C-alpha cells in the first residue's frame with residue numbers, strides 16, 4: 001500500500017478517504033497492512049514481548065485472512081518493527097483494538113502513538129460506533145495512549161496466572177455447578193446482573209452480552225452456572241488454549257458472593273486438570289481479590305497490580 005497526499009488508503013474493506021491533515025504521519029512512516037512475508041518479523045517481536053508469552057503467533061494467520069481485521073505495520077530497515085490490528089466486531093458496531101507492539105529496539109520513538117492514531121482514523125472512516133481495548137492496569141504507556149485518543153476506563157477485573165496446578169489439592173463445593181449452553185443463557189444471565197456493564201470478558205477480549213455474543217464465545221469456551229430459585233448466582237466460562245509454556249486453562253468467573261466464587265474456582269481447577277492444563281489464567285471481579293489471595297495455594301506476583309481494564313471511546 002502506498003499513500004500520497006490527496007490519495008485514498010486501501011484497506012480490506014475497500015478504499016477510505018484520508019484528510020490532508022491526517023496524511024503526514026502515514027507518508028513519513030509508510031504504514032501498510034501486514035502480509036504473510038512479515039511472519040518472521042512478527043514472531044521476533046512476540047519473542048521479545050511478555051517473556052515470550054505473547055498471543056501474536058496464534059493470531060497472525062487469522063488476521064491475514066479475516067476481512068474484518070485491519071492490520072497496520074511500520075518497517076525499519078526492511079523489517080516490521082511495529083504493528084497493530086483493528087478488528088471490527090459486534091456486527092460492525094465495535095472496533096476492537098489489539099496487538100499493538102513495538103520491537104524493544106524501537107520503543108520510545110513514538111511508533112505506538114502513530115499506529116494508535118492511525119487505527120482510530122481507520123475506525124472513524126469504516127465507520128464503527130465505538131472503539132475498545134483491554135490492557136493491564138499497570139501498563140502505563142498503553143493507558144497513556146488511551147487517554148491521547150479520548151478513551152475512558154469502563155471497568156476493571158482482576159487477573160491471575162498460576163502454574164504448577166498439579167501441586168494444588170484445594171477444593172470446595174457448597175452448591176452444584178451445571179454446564180449451560182449458549183442458547184439457554186440469555187436473557188437469564190443479563191437479568192442476573194453479575195457481569196459489570198453486562199460485558200463478557202474472556203482472555204483479554206470483551207463482548208456486550210447478547211445471544212450472538214454467547215454463541216460466538218461458545219465456539220471457543222464452555223459455560224457453567226450456579227442457580228438458586230431460578231436466578232443465576234454465578235457464571236463462568238473456560239477453555240484450553242496453547243501457550244508457549246504448554247496448555248493453559250483460561251477462565252472468567254462472575255459470582256454473587258464468596259461461596260459461589262470459590263465453588264467456581266474449585267470447579268475450574270478440576271476442569272484445568274481434566275483438560276491437561278498445568279497453568280490457569282483467571283479473570284474475576286475485583287471484589288474477590290482478598291478472598292482469592294487468602295487461599296494458601298495462591299502465589300501472588302510481587303509488586304504487580306494484577307488487573308485488566310476495558311477502555312472505550314464512543315464516537
Ligand SMILES: CC(C)(COP(=O)(O)OP(=O)(O)OC[C@H]1O[C@@H](n2cnc3c(N)ncnc32)[C@H](O)[C@@H]1OP(=O)(O)O)[C@@H](O)C(=O)NCCC(=O)NCCS
Nearest residue numbers: 049100101102107108109110111112113135140141142144
Ligand atoms: C506499549 C508499547 C506498544 C509502546 O510502544 P512505544 O513505541 O514505546 O510507544 P511510544 O513511543 O509511541 O509512546 C507512547 C506514549 O506513552 C508514553 N509513555 C511511555 N512510557 C510511559 C509511562 N511509563 N507512563 C506514562 N506514559 C508513558 C510516551 O511518552 C508516549 O506518549 P506521548 O506520545 O504523549 O509522549 C510497547 O512498549 C510494547 O510493544 N509493549 C509490549 C506490548 C504492549 O504492552 N502493548 C500494549 C497493550 S496490549
